[in-house]
Amino acid sequence: MQPQLTALSYRPDAVLDYFTPLAGQPWAMLLHSGNSSHPDSRYDIMVAAPAVTLVTRDGVTEICRGDDREYRHDDPFALVQQALAAASMTDLPNASLPFLGGALGYFGYDLARGIETLPALAQQDVPLPEMAVGIYRWAVIADHHRHTVTLVSYDDPAPLLSRLTAVPPPTSAPFHLLGPWRANMSRAEYGEKFRQVQQHLLAGDCYQVCLAQRFSAPCDGDEWPAFRHLLAHNRAPFSAFIRLGDQAVMSLSPERFLRLRTGEIQTRPIKGTLPRLADADADRQQATRLAASAKDQAENLMIVDLLRNDIGRVAQPGSVRVPSLFAIETFTAVHHMVSTITATLAADRTPCDLLRACFPGGSITGAPKVRAMEIIERLEPQRRSAWCGSIGYVSCGGTMDTNIAIRTLLVADQHIHCPVGGGLIADSDEEAEYQETLAKAASLLPLLEQLHA
Template sequence: MTQLSVTDIDYRPDSRPLFEAVADLPQAVWLDSGRPRSRFGRYDIIAAAPETLLTTRGLCTEVTTASGKHSARDNPFALVQAHLEPLHTSVAKDLPFCGGALGYFGYDLGRRLERLPSLAAADIDLPDMQIGIYNWALVQDHQQRHAWLLCLPDCAPTHRRDILQRVSKKDTKNVNNFFKIKNLKSNFDVSSYKEKLAKIDAYIHAGDCYQVNFAQRFSADFEGSPYAAYRRLRQVLPSPYSAFMDLGDQAVLCLSPERFIHLAGQQVETRPIKGTLPRGASAAADRANAQRLQASAKDRAENLMIVDLLRNDLGKSCLPGSVRVPELFRLESFPNVHHLVSTVTGTLSSDRSPLALLQHCFPGGSITGAPKLRAMQIIEELEPCRRSIYCGSIGYISANGNMDTNIAIRTLACDGDRIHCWGGGGIVADSEPDLEYAESLAKIQVLLDGLSA
């Protein structure tokens, strides 16, 4: 059984200095609770310099270690699970992460699970999956106001001392604060967006599907530091399932409010978001929007469709009869929008691994539609460009069996000198095109404004 080294470090209300202390190391990752500005998140997890890096493109996963590289064509989820098995530890069950897998599973990884047409342009060069196996992590618990450096046994003592020295320094590092975009443009104009919604409506009335999540993409040229952009955005849209990943000449910036799959022990939870209205300009208008959303039959039906889909997905890996819906249509308010959020829970079967659970739910139903496969086929037909990281999942799978992943919405991808950002929503039979277009903008306008500031 793997033993874990746990070292107390100074707690910081904002984890930004801790990340910046190690950000120059390769493959630096920050799973960010949004604290102190967000009131929902609890943990921050920071790591860098993974022992193993698994990078999937199409049918091939490149596995990189200190001893070299090799390629594999195995199921990517099974590959990650296989690299976690030797690290298994039963200690620190009360800690969310104690070494293990950190990274992302892109939306297009779904092509390894379902048969989909190849119609949309694959014009972003990010991998379909990028997962590091990390033997150390900095973890902050903002509820208990504690922080630790956690190291697995194969973390070299010199490396552990280097991390402790870095985080103990009181002076802050100089960081590049420059970021600028130009030539921001959507891949739809208003009329073409509405034309696609009309096609979705025809599919719904023909009985192909009940709901399709449809998105437009904004792209721009940029100069400067993606991390500078992330620091700016987390100030204006603090979110509990945020993340920053430095991939070299690429980066992922995520300000997600949505949890995908959480596993603690054998207890599983997913919290789909469906139903959105913008915040009001005044307190009275804001209350009215919140009340209108809670009373909306259309939004409640949209949410319920996805709850039923996720009940089915969890049922593939959970004990029969254990899947429950303890919360339905709960209102949660963020700086830019109000959301309806439901909670679905279950108990994981003893013969299912965390990665098997994730695979059987991937990609998340809240960002595909229902039924899932037909919705994904329609998305491929109607969205001109593949989604890449957008609507995939970012998170961790710990050596102690815990897992927490988000739905990668409110997410930006930096690829070379281009940055991309998506906004979308669930389309159902009674969707109104003007309102759907406005909703797709309301979700990400704060991000676009933050980038342009």
């Protein structure tokens, strides 16, 4: 079955406005391009009311189709691909839209425990599932390059249009913090963990480890207006809002993980960060300083090599390329060093094969990946949950785009969590690395402190 396409009037915030009446519904999800000048800031995609949901906890995936439920111990990535194939949705030839119905949701960092053998040491204190993916038969998509908004639907679009133009329900209590942010480690504890990483590096166990700390605060109120507030100030091209009952994931990610389009793969790892400066000349010098940093180039190149290897598992032999190394991209709060790797997916491989082969993204683990994840498990007090996993879509026609879920806040049990980290290598400076984590948090935490009941 092919979808119906219904043109809606374009305005830059159209998808945000259409999403607002649905934002409180479980399984309402939004992928947002940040309304920025970044070259990847093109599409906004919103969905709700999935036909099928797949939720993985402790290695068991619950698949719901209406009132029918089944529980599977199979690989979650394969189950998503199977559910997509069973949905009987057909791509439109020559369609310019990236998503024509299909799978959309998040793949949490802890899905890695089903891919690699890792110790189970960190506390599991955030009750979000390891994976939450819906199979959606409709979507609203804004294309900010063509200035179009399109409703994609496999069913009668009239009821959907009524829902999208409904008066938003009365807003619940505004989002607000109920107490101060608290880190899950002191400055001294961070230093001790930094030195343990250095011992591993000097011993040759690995050559990069991404170490994170986490800030948490009690909270209450509706997360959706809070997300819009964060989005307006961060303008990140791979942003996302995911509603799961009384839980939410709010991502302001600047980083693409994997894009697949007509069989062509692209990944754009970020490694290397310096904060923006208020003075324009000093800020330009800061970007130049990052571009010339041998330490950041080395850190970036390690992850480029790791991703080349990961992608090579499922790519056509000889197709992996690195068209761009060490480019500097400037965002609202920070400058980042970004590289680009491309390849062609092998004909016998699926989008979810690609996602699994590269999961989790090397830019948030370190290298070699498995050893780095073992060290992370021993040093970080709590599991990462959805943070540092991946949020995105796999369209019915095989197109895929996903982020690395950094700058991502997790809300559950009336607490909000904001992990931040960075890659450590042998010549990393402890204080500089600690300050880098604070610079990343500074783009999010103070903004939420501004919100009041």
